[in-house]
Amino acid sequence: MRNKRWSVVAVVLGGVVALGCGGGGGDTGKVTDVSQPKAAASSAAPEKKTVAAMGAEAVTLDGGVVVTVGKPTKFTPSGTSAGHQRGNSAAVFSITIENKGTEPLDLTLANVTASFGAEGTQAEPVFDSEKGITGGFTSTIATGQKRTAKYAFSAPTKDTSVIAVTVEPNALGDSVALFEGKL
Template identity: 45%
Template sequence: MDTEHRPVRGLPGRPLALVLGLAGALALAVTAPAAAVAPPDDSSALTWGQTRVYDDGLAVTVARPSAFTPSDTSAGHRVGHQAVAWKITLKNGTTEAFKMSLVSVYAKYGTAGERAERVFDSAKGIGSDFEGSISRGRSATATYVFDIPKAAVGSLDIEAVPDIFDYEGTHWTGPLNSRTGPS
């Protein structure tokens, strides 16, 4: 039997299922109804402690950042850098439970807006994202830590996106040791 020149057969319908699955995901991303979100009144970023309230009532607050000392078992932290922690609070003022599985948080630093690496530290409970959902009228808070070169802690930018399909992201900017605005 000549098996060397025989075509290899995959599972029947597998390529079709993959194409249909991708097409469905793209259609969902394009046609999913967006939450009633108006762009911010001002194109400038918020400062630490300020709250962005979306038209549907969801509110996001980023507290003043603080220096964080990672444990010896942390990942993402480099010697000579400063780990910086932000507490982010979501308050659900919408008419139904808000699912937090698609919350995304990004950090940048410096005038060039270089991407900061996320720090994970299970010994100190750092690295868990928002999980589950928030009931109407309730809040949830998570701490995000990013690794920043010490020379760049004067120019920080964190972006929080409540749901990557339905909400625009909002930026909060300022230095690590800012004393402007509430915390």
């Protein structure tokens, strides 16, 4: 019985390590422009984008999950926030996940990461209950429903010319939505 438990632990840890090391990276979805009305179809084949613009485009993932990330804005965390260091740059944005699939979607498993600047400085999540940043999604949604949550991140860089955001709606790493924006 003990060996079986250790085997399960080893398999779970192996999966976590694989995801953390980029082993997930499957489908990045289909990017669509949500800021402009639909234009007439052109005869040229559209290029396949893998990174969507924050505040302007949506990503449709396998299973009918649609993700949008709002335009980032400068964020000044309160004195009681966690995850922010003095001197860091901080940004806040909203993320909307819509379930157009056929099964309920557990958003408590959603994972959101961010990096700032041309060098891709890893950003830390900021939790600031005083300003309504409380940790993301907390529910399961049925087909046809959508939820929005605010996220804030802080990074030890002044370069906010690129803010890259990765959204994994189910934390399994099989489908990710990639976004970029700037302050």
